[in-house]
Amino acid sequence: xxxxxxxxxxxxxxxxxxxxxxxxxxxxxxxxxxxxxxxxxxxxxxxxxxxxxxxxxxxxxxxxxxxxxxxxxxxxxxxxxxxxxxxxxxxxxxxxxxxxxxxxxxxxxxxxxxxxxxxxxxxxxxxxxxxxxxxxxxxxxxxxxxxxxxxxxxxxxxxxxxxxxxxxxxxxxxxxxxxxxxxxxxxxxxxxxxxxxxxxxxxxxxxxxxxxxxxxxxxxxxxxxxxxxxxxxxxxxxxxxxxxxxxxxxxxxxxxxxxxxxxxxxxxxxxxxxxxxxxxxxxxxxxxxxxxxxxxxxxxxxxxxx
Amino acid sequence: xxxxxxxxxxxxxxxxxxxxxxxxxxxxxxxxxxxxxxxxxxxxxxxxxxxxxxxxxxxxxxxxxxxxxxxxxxxxxxxxxxxxxxxxxxxxxxxxxxxxxxxxxxxxxxxxxxxxxxxxxxxxxxxxxxxxxxxxxxxxxxxxxxxxxxxxxxxxxxxxxxxxxxxxxxxxxxxxxxxxxxxxxxxxxxxxxxxxxxxxxxxxxxxxxxxxxxxxxxxxxxxxxxxxxxxxxxxxxxxxxxxxxxxxxxxxxxxxxxxxxxxxxxxxxxxxxxxxxxxx
Numbered sequence: 001x002x003x004x005x006x007x008x009x010x011x012x013x014x015x016x017x018x019x020x021x022x023x024x025x026x027x028x029x030x031x032x033x034x035x036x037x038x039x040x041x042x043x044x045x046x047x048x049x050x051x052x053x054x055x056x057x058x059x060x061x062x063x064x065x066x067x068x069x070x071x072x073x074x075x076x077x078x079x080x081x082x083x084x085x086x087x088x089x090x091x092x093x094x095x096x097x098x099x100x101x102x103x104x105x106x107x108x109x110x111x112x113x114x115x116x117x118x119x120x121x122x123x124x125x126x127x128x129x130x131x132x133x134x135x136x137x138x139x140x141x142x143x144x145x146x147x148x149x150x151x152x153x154x155x156x157x158x159x160x161x162x163x164x165x166x167x168x169x170x171x172x173x174x175x176x177x178x179x180x181x182x183x184x185x186x187x188x189x190x191x192x193x194x195x196x197x198x199x200x201x202x203x204x205x206x207x208x209x210x211x212x213x214x215x216x217x218x219x220x221x222x223x224x225x226x227x228x229x230x231x232x233x234x235x236x237x238x239x240x241x242x243x244x245x246x247x248x249x250x251x252x253x254x255x256x257x258x259x260x261x262x263x264x265x266x267x268x269x270x271x272x273x274x275x276x277x278x279x280x281x282x283x284x285x286x287x288x289x290x291x292x293x294x295x296x297x298x299x300x301x302x303x304x305x306x
Numbered sequence: 307x308x309x310x311x312x313x314x315x316x317x318x319x320x321x322x323x324x325x326x327x328x329x330x331x332x333x334x335x336x337x338x339x340x341x342x343x344x345x346x347x348x349x350x351x352x353x354x355x356x357x358x359x360x361x362x363x364x365x366x367x368x369x370x371x372x373x374x375x376x377x378x379x380x381x382x383x384x385x386x387x388x389x390x391x392x393x394x395x396x397x398x399x400x401x402x403x404x405x406x407x408x409x410x411x412x413x414x415x416x417x418x419x420x421x422x423x424x425x426x427x428x429x430x431x432x433x434x435x436x437x438x439x440x441x442x443x444x445x446x447x448x449x450x451x452x453x454x455x456x457x458x459x460x461x462x463x464x465x466x467x468x469x470x471x472x473x474x475x476x477x478x479x480x481x482x483x484x485x486x487x488x489x490x491x492x493x494x495x496x497x498x499x500x501x502x503x504x505x506x507x508x509x510x511x512x513x514x515x516x517x518x519x520x521x522x523x524x525x526x527x528x529x530x531x532x533x534x535x536x537x538x539x540x541x542x543x544x545x546x547x548x549x550x551x552x553x554x555x556x557x558x559x560x561x562x563x564x565x566x567x568x569x570x571x572x573x574x575x576x577x578x579x580x581x582x583x584x585x586x
Contacts, residue, residue: 017482018407024488025408032399032418032463035455040421043429043436050431107323112316118323120572122330127568127575130517131535132557136337139550142349146336149353178329183579190580239425242519246539260427260520267431268524277431284428291423 044284050277057271069278078254078262085169086258090237092173097233098226101181105188106214119189123182130179134246137175138162141247165255168248172256176243180236184229191225192218224298231294235287259283337561341365341554348550364555371549372537373530374556381534381560384449385515391454392462392511393504400466401492405478415467421460426452427520434524448525449518449533458514462507469503470496505578516564534560 054065073079108119125133140146141161148158161171195218203213219226241260244250250257250265257265263283267276311319335355340348344361347354368374402408403415426433437448453459473496481491497504522536529540538560541553568575 021406021488022408025402025406025411028398028402028406028488028492029414029418031395031455032459033414035395035451035459036418036421036457039433039452039456040424040429041417043432044424046432046435047429104326107319107326110311110319112311112319116572118327119576120569121327123572123576124334124565124568125330127513127564128334129535129538129557129560129564131519131538132337132561133333135538135553135557136333139340139548139554140333140336144349144351146353149349149351153352174329178333182330186576186579235422235425239427241427242517242535245519245523263427263430264520264524268434273431273435280428280431284424287425287428288423 047277047280047284050274051281053274053277055272055274055277057273065274069275072275073278073282078257081254082257082259082262085254085256086238088169089173089240089256089258090234092169093176093237093240094230094233096173096177097181097184098230100177101184101188101229102226104181104185105192108185108189109192119186122185125179126182128179130242131246133179134175134243137171138247141171162248163252165252168252168256172240172243172247175247176237176240184233187225187229188222191222195221227294227298231291234290234294238283238287238290259286334561334565337554338558341551341558343551345549345551361551364551365559367549367552368541368556368559371552372532372540372556374537374559376530377532377534377537378559380446380531381516384446384533385512387450388453388515389508389512391450392459393507395454396459396462396507397466397497397500397504398492399463400468401470401496403463404467404470404473405475405496406488418460418463421457422464424457426457429457430520430524437525443525444527444531445525446531449515449521452521453511453515453518458511462511465507465510466500466503469500473499502578505574509575509578 051069052064052066053062054068055062104122108115108122142148143160143163147161151158159167161167199217199221200213203217208216238258239260240258241264244256244258244261248256250261259279260283263276263279266272266279339355339357341364342360342362343350343354343357344359347357347359350358399418403411403418433448433452434443437443440447442448477495477499478491481495486494517535518533519535522533526532526536529537532540538553538556541549541556543549
């Protein structure tokens with residue numbers, strides 16, 4: 001800046017406020033951008049490159065095979081089951097999670113004494129260590145565990161929850177719903193509290209009942225929150241791993257082997273890094289398509305944008 | 307929906323909420339009480355809601371079977387570093403994307419947002435190879451660097467950006483007229499106002515790091531380096547059977563401190579999340 005004072009007056013200094021600002025902007029975002037390039041974009045390129053290779057770490061082979069891994073993907077007899085398990089898990093989780101979250105949020109939005117205590121307790125599993133929470137449920141769901149013990153007391157013979165194909169997936173979904181439904185509950189509650197009270201007053205004057213008020217006023221007004229939480233929940237559901245590893249190890253059979261678990265098995269248990277990378281690409285495509293589809297839905301379904 | 311409820315309605319709602327609470331609260335109760343039961347009572351019928359006999363040696367055995375104090379420290383210091391690092395990186399980036407005009411800002415923001423589409427699970431194979439090449443396998447570096455700089459921090463940056471966009475600009479304009487540079491404006495004016503969003507980011511980030519499971523089992527191989535989630539699954543006997551009461555004692559020690567912090571600070575916790583710009 002001092003140099004500028006010496007130069008002829010019509011020449012503007014190089015470091016104008018705008019330029020200094022732009023420089024500051026780059027400095028501010030640099031760590032994040034470098035991090036994304038290093039730990040996300042380059043690995044994404046690499047994972048695609050790997051997926052074109054037959055790569056067995058134990059045998060120390062790394063051969064270019066073109067689309068062979070993708071053909072293997074199409075012919076993989078286990079894959080339809082894996083995708084089905086993933087779809088059942090994600091769909092079950094999203095439906096149960098969103099509806100329970102909405103129900104709890106509506107309950108917590110009522111004028112009741114001590115409601116904060118309930119809010120705290122419903123939220124509490126969110127802060128309990130994920131693996132600790134899963135271990136307790138695993139303990140509860142054992143054949144001779146707490147849940148079957150209590151069922152037996154009222155004369156009901158409970159199934160072997162985690163070892164029976166028809167109940168294992170249900171168990172995994174339910175454990176995960178109770179763990180994290182508190183997050184969506186809080187976001188819904190905040191959205192409910194943001195709905196202007198006058199609208200309800202007006203609707204009541206017009207003779208609309210509680211249910212109608214909920215459908216015609218509440219739901220449309222909180223639809224942006226519903227969309228956002230559903231995206232977060234679906235993408236999160238595709239990343240489920242610890243719960244499967246602790247509760248069922250993908251079993252019985254392959255009934256709870258979701259895509260990430262299958263990918264882990266192929267890459268890190270069987271050391272097929274090439275095919276594991278192909279499965280990674282598949283996971284990426286699924287996440288991208290789902291996110292894009294939901295983003296498109298936003299234009300059609302979401303009623304209210306602020 | 308806030309209207310005055312009839313007393314009968316109130317009782318009904320309390321009853322409904324108490325029933326709904328069972329699956330949220332009972333597991334924690336069962337974890338704590340079962341962690342002090344002797345192994346012979348662990349599957350007793352009928353189930354004991356309160357231990358009929360106590361065996362506190364389970365807590366001692368946790369430390370004998372695993373270097374549990376060390377593993378606790380590993381998880382704690384990694385989570386602390388990741389939380390602080392993410393708060394710095396994401397508040398700076400979020401501020402710049404929201405407030406500073408610079409060429410290609412939108413393009414760069416889109417590139418960064420790609421991180422939301424590419425969870426670490428997708429890139430776990432190349433990340434493993436990269437850290438192998440850098441000699442960082444069986445160190446904590448992958449668990450620190452990837453969350454702070456990689457995909458998990460993008461969500462934090464997004465939250466911070468949403469917050470800064472909504473912030474009124476007058477204070478900053480006044481500071482600029484007074485000749486303050488960007489760094490000072492950010493540090494003295496914007497950041498103190500962003501405490502609620504920073505709080506939400508801190509909570510999310512801490513829990514994410516604290517719960518990380520796939521990454522530790524991929525990157526770490528020696529028990530001294532293990533983090534808590536990984537250590538918790540190691541309490542098995544010679545035949546691979548779970549030593550439930552000891553495992554539950556370890557789980558209790560992992561879960562309860564965070565739970566207590568949450569209960570004392572629940573107001574800040576919940577309201578931080580609720581007002582973090584995530585409302586959509």
